[in-house]
Amino acid sequence: MPMCPLCDADVIEGADHCDSCGNSLTDSHLPAPATAVELALLTERVAQFQDRWPLVIRPSMQVREVLRLLVDNHIGCVVVVEHDQVVGIFTERDALMKIGSRIKELGDHPVREFMTTNVQSLPATAKIAFAVHRMSIGGYRHVPIVNKSNQPTGIFSVRDILEYLNTLVQKPL
Numbered sequence: 638m639p640m641c642p643l644c645d646a647d648v649i650e651g652a653d654h655c656d657s658c659g660n661s662l663t664d665s666h667l668p669a670p671a672t673a674v675e676l677a678l679l680t681e682r683v684a685q686f687q688d689r690w691p692l693v694i695r696p697s698m699q700v701r702e703v704l705r706l707l708v709d710n711h712i713g714c715v716v717v718v719e720h721d722q723v724v725g726i727f728t729e730r731d732a733l734m735k736i737g738s739r740i741k742e743l744g745d746h747p748v749r750e751f752m753t754t755n756v757q758s759l760p761a762t763a764k765i766a767f768a769v770h771r772m773s774i775g776g777y778r779h780v781p782i783v784n785k786s787n788q789p790t791g792i793f794s795v796r797d798i799l800e801y802l803n804t805l806v807q808k809p810l
Contacts, residue, residue, distance in 0.1 A: 642662075642766070643658050643660040643762070643764070643767055648662060674805045674806065677765070678764070678766040679764060680764065682761065682763060682765065683759055683763050683765060683782055683791070683793050684762065684791075686782065686792070686793050686797050687790050688791070690790075691782075691789045691791060692706060692710060692715045694706070694715045694716070696725065696747060696748060697747045698747065699744065699745050699746065699747065699748070700743055700751060701740070701744035704744075707729060713779060714726055714779040714792065714794070716792065717748060721786070722786075722787050722788070723756055723758055723781055723787055725749065725756060726779060726781060727748050727753070728778065731752060732751075735751045757775050757780060758782065758783040759771065759781070759793065760782070760783065760784070761782050761784070763782075765798075765801065769798060772798075779793070780792070780793045
């Protein structure tokens with residue numbers, strides 16, 4: 638019986654969506670992996686990236702303070718949380734595209750005015766290939782990893798993908 642690539646639930650052959658998590662199964666007909674790298678991407682999970690706890694802030698925090706956190710911690714994003722729930726993400730890209738050189742004018746504004754809302758997060762059980770696909774389609778460089786209660790437990794970034802792939806291709810055959 639086929640399995641959902643996101644939650645590993647058994648699914649009915651030919652189903653369009655997983656009944657357990659709602660994930661689309663329209664790509665489930667793709668061929669089997671041809672290389673060790675492809676196999677790893679299709680079987681390993683984003684859970685391995687949970688060791689780096691995401692920096693979490695409140696939506697009321699001033700942009701100036703958030704930018705200082707990004708610089709001081711050498712990171713590209715913060716997860717915005719309210720009542721223990723992910724409500725947004727603020728990235729270096731948000732800073733460049735939405736604030737730009739107007740930091741003096743906008744520095745005291747709350748980050749909620751500039752954060753990305755409707756965040757596409759992933760459970761720790763998501764396969765790496767699924768995460769990469771979601772990031773590619775959405776144009777995201779960072780995706781929060783969340784538990785079943787939508788509380789952040791990690792962050793998955795393009796940098797993680799590059800480091801992961803570099804490790805895979807350096808492994809001996």
